[in-house]
Amino acid sequence: MLSADVRLRLGELDLVAAIEVGDGEVVALLGPNGAGKTTLLRAVAGLQPIDAGRVTVDRDVLDDPEAGIFVATNDRPIGVMFQDYLLFPRMTVVDNVAFGLRARGRSRAAARAEAHAVLDRVGMAALARAKPRELSGGQSQRVALARALAIEPRVLLLDEPLAALDAGAKLHIRAELRRHLAGFHGARLLVTHDPVDALVLADRMVVLEGGRVTQQGTPAEVARRPGSPYVAELVGVNLLSGTAAGERTVRLAGGAELVVADPVPGPEVAVAVRPQAVTVHRDQPDSSARNTWPATVADLAADHDRVRLQLAGPVPLVAEVTPAAVADLDLTPGAEVWVSMKAVDLAVYEH
Amino acid sequence: MTTHRRRSRVRPGARPPLVVLPLAALAVAFLVVPFIALLQRVPWSSLSDRLRDPIVTQALRLSLTSAFSAMGLSLLFGVPLAWVLARTEFPGRSLLRALVILPMVLPPVVGGAALLFAFGRRGLFGGPVFDHTGFQLPFTIWGVIAANTFVALPFLVVTVEAGLRSADRRLEDAAATLGAGRWMVFRRVTLPMVAPSLAAGAVLCWARALGEFGATVTFAGSLAGRTETMPLAVFLALQSDRDAAIALSLVLIAVSLAVLVPLRDRWLAV
Secondary structure, three states: OEEEEEEEEEOOEEEEEEEEEOOOOEEEEEOOOOOOHHHHHHHHHOOOOOOEEEEEEOOEEEEEHHHOEEOOHHHOOEEEEOOOOOOOOOOOHHHHHHHHHHHOOOOHHHHHHHHHHHHHHOOOHHHOOOOHHHOOHHHHHHHHHHHHHHOOOOEEEEEOOOOOOOHHHHHHHHHHHHHHHHOOOOEEEEEEOOHHHHHHHOOEEEEEEOOEEEEEEOHHHHHHOOOOHHHHHHOOOEEEEEEEEEOOEEEEOOOOEEEOOOOOOOOEEEEEEOHHHOEEEOOOOOOOOOOEEEEEEEEEEEEOOEEEEEEEOOOOEEEEEOHHHHHHOOOOOOOEEEEEOOHHHOEEEEO | OOOOOOOOOOOOOOOOOOOHHHHHHHHHHHHHHHHHHHHHOOOHHHHHHHHHOHHHHHHHHHHHHHHHHHHHHHHHHHHHHHHHHHHOOOOOHHHHHHHHHHHHHOOHHHHHHHHHHHHOOOOOOHHHHHHHHOOOOOOOHHHHHHHHHHHHHHHHHHHHHHHHHHOOHHHHHHHHHOOOOHHHHHHHHHHHHHHHHHHHHHHHHHHHHHOOOHHHHHHOOOOOOOOOOHHHHHHHHHHHOHHHHHHHHHHHHHHHHHHHHHHHHHHOOO
16 A cells, blocks of 8 residues: 655645555546646655655655655655656667566566566567567557566556557557556556546546645545536546447447447446537538437536536537637527537546 | 657758858868868878888877877766766856866867976976876876876766756656666666767767877977877978878878768767
8 A cells, every 4th residue: 555645845836745545446646737746656756855744655664754764766666657658768678678677686587588478468578679669659658567567566656647649549548558557456546637547547536736635536426526626627527338339339328329439348338528529519410420419508607718518418418618619609508409529539448 | 759869861852052052062172172182292102111110100009099098087087077067966066067178178288288287297296296106297108198188088078968968867767666776777777878978978089189289298298109199290290201291190080080980970960
């Protein structure tokens, strides 16, 4: 179990946050840019000294300034997958993964053999001799994960694991990461600014704003009582549950069918879609278009420079549009509209 | 993101602006014509005899020994200094950097004179050492190496410091989270990242030492066979035996090209 009570000042940031992540648990640390998410993660890894507080893993104290304890990064039982993955560019894939084992005193041959086994687990054994620049974003991520897991850490930290990927690849790789994360049994802490990542990957969310934890709980708990405008927007993500109805088709509870970009991972699934990804039309879009159905505007609420629409119909949805679109489409409560969603905007995962 | 340095290639068919070409051509001419003039005066028939002249072989051996020694000393002391300048914060760091760069901008003769006052037989440090041990730097090969290192070291420090500053330190963080201690991080992650700057700095340093004249002649003198390096020999020969000077110059040019041409594309493109 990871327990971190971190207090530090760094430039503009005044971070006072305490989090706990149990073994086998995946916690997503969510927050806007500059909230201190990455700093908190670096403090846990020992890359950022804390002014006060305490970081422990199980019974081992790693950082406690008052007691004069500071365990150096290289002696912490913590694996980190960094944003941009940070693979060593001049080493082959297998040497990247073997690096941590070499640091722990394994012979070159033993380290390589173990590294191969770990690469095999993430399906990257075939590219063991490739250089990082030859890998796609998703492949780099798998190697970075293998590298962090090879040292058998008790805690795994992931800093924006999906931010470096383009939208098309993200969907597929997120589902894959979820599968690989399931194979690790220690505490997992994931930093992200994307609520979909948190919904798909995490058991529990901790929301960090301006260096303070503003809310935490399961996604459902947080959604029920958003503690701040940021959280409200965050959990405004549409979460639709349904069943597999084909390799890339999901049948929703209301009977509507969604075509998704990725293979449906199991019989019972959930689909997450951001309000911004729901397009509203006055007339029926091209009849061959998929993922489109009629809806009725139930309510409108202005939110800063955006308008959030509650849509009733076979699939209740929240859509977010610009005030200009509201005027153009003449959206008023009771208006009959059509909604559509692109398959690549739908994150599907086992529920 | 990768930290690879790839030399950007000019798009095929990209045509440079018209004004660029004549100016570039003039620059090339200015750089190349003197060498053509020199080649045209080479006494080809007696060249092989001249190259076997002990004056030439001794000067060449001395020049190469001192240039490589200066490069080695610069690597030994310059890399830690570059690391301190690039990676630590302390008051007076900019002043220190200015002092380090000073020998680059100073006329080498001034550097030679300063070395004399510090390490000469009556110098600040050289005096007591000479009185106790009888050892002195001036007029020895050690003096040549000291003078070469004095002028060449800053080139290495400046280049390697720039390399360390532009290196992605997050890779070092990644290595630390994998359990690597400071030495392993430096050896397996930092050093490969700065390898191009290190090589460029070493070559610049070596080239500067090979061509060093002012500080050497001021501090170490010009004793044939002991402190008379190639540049000194060329200068002296010019006044007595022009053909010898040309032969010596030819050797220097050949040695420099032999080192610089194979390295140019790989390392000097930092």
